Amino acid sequence: MTTSTFVFADEDHTLGNALRYCISRHPDVQMVGYDVPHPAEEKLQIRIQTNGRDPSECLVDSAKALESIADTYLQQLAEFL
Known part of the structure; x- marks a missing residue:
């Protein structure tokens, strides 16, 4: 079992919750x-x-998985607009 804590400066719950989901x-x-x-x-x-x-x-x-999700979302949004 391996455990680490990572600290991100200038970030909040917006990134935290999305990244937590992908990591989980x-x-x-x-x-x-x-x-x-x-x-x-x-x-x-x-x-x-x-x-x-x-x-x-x-x-x-x-x-990287979160980036892929965001790219897909942006492509779908661009098609809608």
């Missing part, structure tokens, strides 16, 4: 959680626990 769908992730420690602090903390795989690899994989 990763097959090597056992647990993921995020928080914004204080509303006055502009930082996001994401904690990932895996079954042995490097958590940073799971984070990168999940960020």
Whole structure:
């Protein structure tokens, strides 16, 4: 079991919740959680626990998945407009 916490500056719940969802769908992730420690602090903390795989690899994989979702959404929105 491997656990890491990642801190993102100038981010909030918008990225946190979307990224948490994508990370939770990763097959090597056992647990993921995020928080914004204080509303006055502009930082996001994401904690990932895996079954042995490097958590940073799971984070990168999940960020790419989120990017793909966002690209698909933007393409569909452009077709609608």
